[in-house]
């Protein structure tokens with residue numbers, strides 16, 4: 597596993613880290629045993645950074661991580677999120693009282709005295725014009741309840757506004773072979789300001805593993821079923837907002853770029869993750885994983901050699917031809 601500096605925090609985190617949404621909920625059933633198996637495999641593979649949120653399974657994801665931490669000696673940095681428990685996303689909901697309650701609940705779930713990294717969880721765009729919210733986050737740092745803070749954003753414009761606040765350490769954004777736009781404007785600016793970048797949805801909700809088919813089905817409690825049209829949250833979080841059939845076509849073109857290998861490595865998932873790591877502004881990719889085998893597969897991407905310039909330009913071409921018209925100007 598390779599490690600990269602996380603913003604100005606002084607932490608070095610695994611460039612393939614772990615996204616803990618699926619082990620909380622909204623991805624079909626995952627047992628505690630499978631979830632802990634996935635988490636332990638991540639730590640065994642050198643992962644030292646886990647992304648979660650208070651809303652993932654109503655605190656279940658955070659509680660499983662607390663259980664993991666108790667059973668392991670390694671240092672594990674946990675980034676959680678707050679804001680999505682508001683019944684409706686309004687800037688007015690981001691009060692000191694609400695933030696205090698959300699932070700206190702995460703502290704309890706994670707069984708810790710201070711949150712390593714608190715991220716605002718895709719708040720409304722208007723929030724980025726409200727310095728008082730960021731001043732409150734500074735107060736939580738001073739009070740010792742959170743060590744650092746950052747944001748998770750939907751749109752590049754939000755990311756650009758967020759990094760104007762001097763104490764924003766990290767921006768979490770969708771970045772993968774199907775979402776290439778953040779590299780254009782945002783990455784150079786974030787790098788200049790030494791802001792950490794967490795590349796979320798790195799496998800386009802599993803599509804970039806190459807295992808999905810036209811006739812694949814998803815459980816009723818899996819967002820790839822219930823949020824396919826954005827009925828529950830931003831449609832961009834499901835398959836990166838790419839039309840399912842068109843996404844599958846593009847995946848086949850990417851599969852054709854895989855270097856020949858007798859042992860089936862790299863897998864398509866590893867190839868897609870290694871593509872993300874080609875961008876040095878990115879601190880880490882945070883693939884979700886429900887089972888140990890998926891996590892082991894993903895973590896092995898860290899040690900892959902760089903993609904060739906030909907592979908990089910082919911992935912750009914596939915994006916430009918097939919995916920760009922579907923997503924580029926939307927987020």
Ligand SMILES: NC(=O)c1ccc[n+]([C@@H]2O[C@H](COP(=O)([O-])OP(=O)(O)OC[C@H]3O[C@@H](n4cnc5c(N)ncnc54)[C@H](OP(=O)(O)O)[C@@H]3O)[C@@H](O)[C@H]2O)c1
Pocket residue numbers: 614615616617618623647648677717718748749768795796797798799800801802803805807833865882883884885886889890891893894
């Ligand atoms: N608003 C936000 O802040 C926000 C939104 C979304 C995600 N996130 C964060 O980003 C993380 C990653 O995004 P994501 O989980 O949405 O999507 P993702 O990482 O692109 O896809 C994860 C899913 O793909 C499948 N998978 C993973 N590795 C695999 C492998 N090697 N082979 C086959 N299948 C594999 C698994 O589901 P199946 O086995 O069921 O296919 C897994 O749950 C989340 O866990 C969360 O921490 C944050």
